[in-house]
Amino acid sequence: MTTPATTSPAPLLSMRGVSLTYRAHDRDVPAVRTVDLDVARGEIVGLAGESGCGKSTLASTILRLQPTSAQVSGEVLVDGADVLTMRWGDLRTLRWGEASIVFQGALHSLNPVHRIGRQIGEAITTHEPEVSDDDVRRRVGDLLEQVGLPRQRAQAYPHQLSGGQKQRIMIAMALACNPSLIVADEPTTALDVMVQAQVLDLLSGLVHDLGVGMLIISHDLSVLADLCDRIVVMYAGRVVESGPADRVFEQPLHPYSGALSAAFPKVGDPAARFAPAGLPGDPPDPAALPPGCAFAPRCPRAVDACSLEVPVLADHGDGRSVACWRVGEP
Amino acid sequence: MSAASTTPRAAVSARQLAWRRRRETLRRGWAEFRQHRAGLVGLGILVVFVVVALAAPLLASSTDISVTRAPGGVLEHPSSTYWLGTDDSGRPVLSLLIWGARISLLVGLTATVISMVIGTLVGLMSGYFEGWGGALLFRVTEWFLVIPFLPLAIVLATVLGRSLFNIILVIGITSWPATALLIRSQTLSIKERPYLERARVLGAGRSHQIGRHILPNVMPMVFANTTLTVAIAILTETTLSFLGLGDPTRVSWGTMLDQAYSVGAITTGSWWFFMPPGICVILVVLSFTLIGQALEDVVNPRLKARR
Amino acid sequence: MTTLATADAAVPEAEARRSGGRRSYGRYVLGKVAGSAASLAFVVVLNFFLFRVLPGDPARTLGRGRLNTPEAIAEFNKTYGLDQPLPQQFVTYLGNLLHGDMGLAISTRAPVSQLILDRMWPTLLLVGTSTVLATLLGVWLGMNQAWKRGSFFDKSTTWTSLVLYSMPEWWLGMVLIALLASGVGPFLGWFPTGGLHTDAANPTVLDTVWHLTLPVITLTLAYLADYSLIMRSSLLDELGEDYLTTARAKGLRDLQVRNRHAARNALLPTTTLIALNLGFVVAGAITVETVFSIPGLGLLAVEGLRGPDLWLLQGTFLVASAGVILANLVANLLYGLLDPRVRV
Numbered sequence: 001m002t003t004p005a006t007t008s009p010a011p012l013l014s015m016r017g018v019s020l021t022y023r024a025h026d027r028d029v030p031a032v033r034t035v036d037l038d039v040a041r042g043e044i045v046g047l048a049g050e051s052g053c054g055k056s057t058l059a060s061t062i063l064r065l066q067p068t069s070a071q072v073s074g075e076v077l078v079d080g081a082d083v084l085t086m087r088w089g090d091l092r093t094l095r096w097g098e099a100s101i102v103f104q105g106a107l108h109s110l111n112p113v114h115r116i117g118r119q120i121g122e123a124i125t126t127h128e129p130e131v132s133d134d135d136v137r138r139r140v141g142d143l144l145e146q147v148g149l150p151r152q153r154a155q156a157y158p159h160q161l162s163g164g165q166k167q168r169i170m171i172a173m174a175l176a177c178n179p180s181l182i183v184a185d186e187p188t189t190a191l192d193v194m195v196q197a198q199v200l201d202l203l204s205g206l207v208h209d210l211g212v213g214m215l216i217i218s219h220d221l222s223v224l225a226d227l228c229d230r231i232v233v234m235y236a237g238r239v240v241e242s243g244p245a246d247r248v249f250e251q252p253l254h255p256y257s258g259a260l261s262a263a264f265p266k267v268g269d270p271a272a273r274f275a276p277a278g279l280p281g282d283p284p285d286p287a288a289l290p291p292g293c294a295f296a297p298r299c300p301r302a303v304d305a306c307s308l309e310v311p312v313l314a315d316h317g318d319g320r321s322v323a324c325w326r327v328g329e330p
Numbered sequence: 331m332s333a334a335s336t337t338p339r340a341a342v343s344a345r346q347l348a349w350r351r352r353r354e355t356l357r358r359g360w361a362e363f364r365q366h367r368a369g370l371v372g373l374g375i376l377v378v379f380v381v382v383a384l385a386a387p388l389l390a391s392s393t394d395i396s397v398t399r400a401p402g403g404v405l406e407h408p409s410s411t412y413w414l415g416t417d418d419s420g421r422p423v424l425s426l427l428i429w430g431a432r433i434s435l436l437v438g439l440t441a442t443v444i445s446m447v448i449g450t451l452v453g454l455m456s457g458y459f460e461g462w463g464g465a466l467l468f469r470v471t472e473w474f475l476v477i478p479f480l481p482l483a484i485v486l487a488t489v490l491g492r493s494l495f496n497i498i499l500v501i502g503i504t505s506w507p508a509t510a511l512l513i514r515s516q517t518l519s520i521k522e523r524p525y526l527e528r529a530r531v532l533g534a535g536r537s538h539q540i541g542r543h544i545l546p547n548v549m550p551m552v553f554a555n556t557t558l559t560v561a562i563a564i565l566t567e568t569t570l571s572f573l574g575l576g577d578p579t580r581v582s583w584g585t586m587l588d589q590a591y592s593v594g595a596i597t598t599g600s601w602w603f604f605m606p607p608g609i610c611v612i613l614v615v616l617s618f619t620l621i622g623q624a625l626e627d628v629v630n631p632r633l634k635a636r637r
Numbered sequence: 638m639t640t641l642a643t644a645d646a647a648v649p650e651a652e653a654r655r656s657g658g659r660r661s662y663g664r665y666v667l668g669k670v671a672g673s674a675a676s677l678a679f680v681v682v683l684n685f686f687l688f689r690v691l692p693g694d695p696a697r698t699l700g701r702g703r704l705n706t707p708e709a710i711a712e713f714n715k716t717y718g719l720d721q722p723l724p725q726q727f728v729t730y731l732g733n734l735l736h737g738d739m740g741l742a743i744s745t746r747a748p749v750s751q752l753i754l755d756r757m758w759p760t761l762l763l764v765g766t767s768t769v770l771a772t773l774l775g776v777w778l779g780m781n782q783a784w785k786r787g788s789f790f791d792k793s794t795t796w797t798s799l800v801l802y803s804m805p806e807w808w809l810g811m812v813l814i815a816l817l818a819s820g821v822g823p824f825l826g827w828f829p830t831g832g833l834h835t836d837a838a839n840p841t842v843l844d845t846v847w848h849l850t851l852p853v854i855t856l857t858l859a860y861l862a863d864y865s866l867i868m869r870s871s872l873l874d875e876l877g878e879d880y881l882t883t884a885r886a887k888g889l890r891d892l893q894v895r896n897r898h899a900a901r902n903a904l905l906p907t908t909t910l911i912a913l914n915l916g917f918v919v920a921g922a923i924t925v926e927t928v929f930s931i932p933g934l935g936l937l938a939v940e941g942l943r944g945p946d947l948w949l950l951q952g953t954f955l956v957a958s959a960g961v962i963l964a965n966l967v968a969n970l971l972y973g974l975l976d977p978r979v980r981v
Contacts, residue, residue, distance in 0.1 A: 469675075472676070473675075473676050473679045473680075475913070476676050476680075476958070476961055476962055476965055477680060477683075477916070477958050477961070478915070478916035478919035478920065478957050478958060478961050479916045479920065480916070480919060480920035480923055480924075481919065481923070481938060481953065481954045481957040481958065482954070484923075484938060484939075484941075484942055484950070484954075485687055485688075485950055485951075485954050486687070488942060488945045488950060489687065489688060508913075561803070565803075565805055568805050569805055569807070569920065569924055572805070572807065572924070573923075573924070573927065573939060573942065574942065574943075575942070587805075587808065587811075590811075591811065591928070596811045596814050596815050596819075596820050597814065597815070597818070597819040597820050597830055598819075598820065599815065599819075599820040599821045599822075601815060601820070601821050604808075604811055604815075605812070608804070608805065608808040608811070608812070611803075611804070611805060611808070612800060612803045612804050613803075615803035615804075616799060616800060616803040619799065619802070619803060620799075
């Protein structure tokens with residue numbers, strides 16, 4: 001299993017055997033296939049993969065936000081309680097109160113006709129209706145300062161803000177009810193590099209200051225490598241590798257992680273400039289997955305056996321796991 | 331891919347390729363349209379009415395609708411001789427309906443053609459030309475958009491006189507702004523697309539850009555909008571005829587209703603005179619609306635989520 | 638609690654815009670009022686030229702069948718100043734307009750402006766009541782249809798709206814008369830067949846309401862169909878937006894997400910589309926007043942048709958257009974309150 005061998009209490013987030021299938025008109029599309037994932041308190045876990053690999057879909061199940069037409073199986077335990085089966089009232093308490101999501105703020109995750117202060121305050125008043133208006137206003141101002149924005153920003157509308165400011169607003173909003181778990185879905189996409197760095201600093205600072213657990217989702221492995229304690233790599237709805245962040249990034253065991261990691265040239269290594277970067281081919285269509293290992297058609301190390309059986313996620317020691325038939329072979 | 335072949339491939343001209351692509355698009359569009367049950371229902375209803383209109387001389391003799399040679403008695407109830415009874419001049423209502431279909435459909439369609447031509451031209455030009463030319467056209471469109479169409483139609487019809495041609499003209503003139511607005515916003519968004527910039531760099535002149543690039547991309551939307559415009563045009567013709575502005579020498583569903591109202595067919599309960607024309611209008615307008623909605627979905631699949 | 642020292646003023650955030658505040662609403666209002674004034678000016682000019690520049694001699698066109706002798710034509714031209722050169726006529730026209738003089742009705746010799754004032758309140762009563770009812774009911778209906786999309790409620794009411802929308806509203810009025818007043822039945826005599834008062838000398842409120850019931854029902858149904866279809870499709874558009882996921886994730890109830898967030902945003906395109914359809918409201922007023930013989934502005938316009946009465950037609954056209962321009966302005970100002978993004 002991927003849980004670090006510590007004596008800490010049960011993990012904050014524990015996903016066991018989670019599978020999610022979308023039902024289209026005539027066929028089933030498996031978006032997530034039997035995924036196990038843990039996040040402990042104070043730990044930052046990165047979830048990496050190309051778009052379409054199912055990582056955002058997986059994250060949506062943490063707050064049971066997946067579309068109603070989707071079929072989900074497995075367990076999603078937040079602080080021991082199964083999100084997928086809990087009662088509606090408990091779910092509404094969990095949402096934002098125990099776990100929150102930082103959506104990509106750059107697009108349309110904020111209501112365009114409400115002021116920022118109102119939207120952040122809404123989270124507070126929904127979970128703590130007894131809080132007075134003045135206190136809500138004060139807390140909203142504190143949250144804005146916490147993410148490095150001036151208090152007056154509460155009066156602004158979303159269209160008056162830049163992408164970076166909106167992303168910080170999303171973070172401030174996610175903190176409003178003091179959750180124990182924060183999921184950041186592509187927090188740096190659509191931001192320019194300088195702003196990316198600021199947002200990442202902000203996020204890591206929060207984890208260390210507040211002791212929350214964080215799950216960061218990104219297709220950009222370099223973002224995750226620096227920030228996270230552990231990285232989980234997904235491909236075509238399955239976990240293909242997981243382990244400590246620096247090991248996964250520098251010595252990837254799965255060919256796909258290797259390709260992801262190689263996509264970012266290492267500074268100071270002249271040979272890296274000439275190494276082939278990027279993978280040929282496209283991610284598979286989830287509705288028409290190839291037999292056996294889904295990565296086999298694009299894999300430089302694939303053999304015939306790879307297309308026969310789906311590789312099992314196996315423990316490799318040192319807290320690392322890989323799902324590949326050819327790992328360890330020369 | 332590049333194994334040398336021994337048989338020479340027949341040269342396919344660019345024009346043939348373009349036609350092949352168009353036919354394929356049409357075929358795909360039709361397959362997509364067929365999935366809309368409501369659109370098919372609309373199409374079915376429309377076909378029935380078009381056939382009736384075209385076959386009018388075969389279905390009802392033209393002497394039936396002449397006032398002087400009317401065969402029946404005044405406001406007769408429906409019977410086995412006259413399935414829908416007669417009007418106040420003794421003309422069989424069924425025959426009036428059949429011949430009226432011609433006028434209603436004819437006016438609706440031709441007025442729409444006029445409206446679409448004006449609207450598309452103005453829309454294209456106000457969208458394409460930046461600077462004060464385009465801005466002026468846009469302002470004029472907005473001003474005309476604000477003017478309520480019925481008072482304007484009443485004024486125009488009064489001044490121009492009551493004839494079939496004038497009615498068509500009036501409806502065309504009062505309905506172009508909505509189309510122009512739609513075409514303009516389409517043109518604006520197409521103008522931003524990269525391939526247009528590339529065409530410009532390659533030296534494409536204005537007419538080439540508009541004719542070969544913008545227009546073909548705007549046409550599907552124009553087409554879908556046309557059917558909805560026909561629906562409105564038919565309603566407008568019916569209303570104008572009801573108000574007494576229609577051609578007095580022709581029978582249309584609107585003139586039937588004007589007649590019915592004037593002779594008090596409503597309050598005396600001669601329902602066979604005023605119910606059928608209204609029902610026909612509803613059916614035809616509904617069919618165009620359903621077809622138009624289905625076409626909109628075909629042209630812009632994103633809209634499908636809306637219905 | 639840590640405050641990070643990253644002052645965002647230090648980093649140039651290029652896309653930030655300072656707009657949407659109270660001062661910008663003032664600027665927005667001024668812009669819209671100026672635009673409406675320009676539209677009104679255009680209508681005033683158009684009104685003049687419609688009757689004079691179009692083909693045919695005005696006397697012959699408007700006096701069709703009545704003015705047969707050259708003397709009659711000459712007198713007509715003199716009365717209406719049509720023998721003056723065109724620019725002179727225009728100046729006279731503008732001058733008269735500024736004094737509220739819209740000429741005299743040909744048949745009754747009553748001042749047109751007086752006629753318009755007298756006939757205004759039945760129209761306002763009829764149209765006002767119908768549009769308010771239709772907006773409230775239509776928005777509510779459209780919202781519920783979108784939220785319960787695909788249900789029996791949605792399908793049946795949407796089809797009903799489509800049929801009502803495809804119907805000439807005045808024909809619906811005729812059917813209602815035949816069913817509920819006089820004609821076919823089954824509830825004959827429940828309502829009057831037309832007019833505004835049973836006894837014009839002793840008008841009572843209850844009597845007026847009784848006379849206006851069928852016309853108001855007719856117009857309300859006609860407008861309601863249009864408005865509910867608009868609100869339904871606007872809300873369906875909104876339902877796919879990301880900020881609704883954010884709202885749900887924050888723990889809000891479904892009803893709160895629907896009303897506070899989705900419907901609130903769907904009101905924006907709905908307001909725009911309703912404003913775009915104001916011409917339809919005017920058309921409804923004209924035709925329904927005709928069918929029910931309600932002595933309002935719509936019937937006045939149709940009476941101008943009968944003559945044809947040049948001054949009366951000109952006056953009613955101007956008033957109808959001015960009314961729509963004013964209503965459009967109100968709708969625009971309302972939209973500016975609802976959508977902070979336009980107050981640039």
